[in-house]
Amino acid sequence: MSSLDVLRRLAAAQARDRVLAFGIAASLGWLALAGLLALFGPETESQGAAGWLIWLLGLLLPLALIWLAVWSARALLLLRTEAEELRATLARMQGEAGAEPLPPAAEPRPEPRPAPAPRRAAIPAPPPRPAADSRQATLELDSPPAAELTGPELFFALNFPDGPEDREAIRCLRLALADPGMARLIRAAQDVVTLLAGQGVYMDELVVPETDAALWHRFAEGARGEPVAGLAVIGDENALRIAGTMLRGDEVFRDVAHHFLRHFDRLLSRKAQDGEPQLLAVLAESRSGRAFTLLAQVTGMLGRAGAGPEGMTEDEQP
Template structure:
């Protein structure tokens, strides 16, 4: 996968250059048409002080729209590349984490045919050994990975890039646990889909909240009793998330899946951790996505309709 990254980046860069060339060609063609019209067209008489500004707007507005489309296309290509790289990195880490679990046992345990042969020849004797070995290979029986508070924070915040080695290490540890892996995959899907609509977690301001309220939320409180946790004031982000929940069935399913898993994590941590940890986890990129969606869905006392009404009033 790593060997394909330079080729993928080269293809994206070529596509961005093509978009730039197409924009330049369209803009030049438009200017040529305007020049021909100005040269061969009827004389513009009596336009006055109002006519010329309108004529200039008619000339330059299409150019502005063309270059806006070029900028959007180039930005979308970069966004898709970053999303693919993050998905690939998570997939690699999950694969390496899953592969590392069986290798923790001694190599002689790996071959399964030998116990089967002995069981067929002398059934009573080999059965205990076969059962013990089979138990070590059952993925469902693997113990959950116990992460420290710092490791959990880095895993839920995602690495900032390939050089963020500590965050990558913590993410690999988290992906070794099936439950955490499901949460992280759901969080990554939600963050990526929101970014596709211009909602970025790093740009969401998260004022400090009362840790006791997060503990109360983790213990099952909902609605107005924990309304002080609804601290996101970015009305555009709230409106976009609400619109996606209503109109995008795929996003709605992914978002509710993510909300359930993050809620379970908070409930589990509320039983054996300090309330400060819950507040800190809410400040990660995954936690910000959870707060945004919980605020829009009304879990924190604010519904998507209310958020849109406030956004309309702000405009």
């Protein structure tokens, strides 16, 4: 199951819970109203058993209708979720045909918890897109043609969708997966993020202060170590320790992490040639960018003393 499937199931479960809460609230409201009618309404003692039977039916019938509606809505949400998962599975099967296979052990783990969206206002505004692109807001089975992503589209793809209703991020992710090189980066980033999440390191919980775009430009041009030490801004010692331990002791994670670092580094180098250094800093705020900063800090690419795991040799550096 992919991270998007996990998010989709979480959103569907929350929707079913909201329907259940609505049913409980409606039932309590109806019972309260019936109680008020019984206290202040006309006397029913003279009506005998038939009157009480009618009153009881009038009390229970609305409750039955309420819970029939609740059951129907929850069943419909479940069916809709299963249909979306089937469409997503078919789309992945089409998109991954002939793509580079991932390491067998790099199956997706539990996805990070959703959190408020990172700062996106600094991304340069994209040019108007043709009206036909509005069709990509839904999860069609036909993959869109490969095209150069704008700054916002690249950010949304690297940040991953927040759920099945995050249609813009899903559209951007599909655009990125249509390009073989970007698809390898996205899948490597997803593996790294989910493997770290399996050890309790969530990208949404990392405090990453805003960094200098000029430093990212220098990094993209090949600077390493102390000249770009200002990019080593992650101060979560627990996250650094866990990431370092995984790099030292988990061969599968080390291979996936180095694969991800290489591809993200190449992306930064390409974007640095476009003359938009601010875009590099914005991309570093995405979930993929935070994972890159964490691993680059741990491996010593950013040159902070104590940032890397003890015992990591040069051969283990990406």
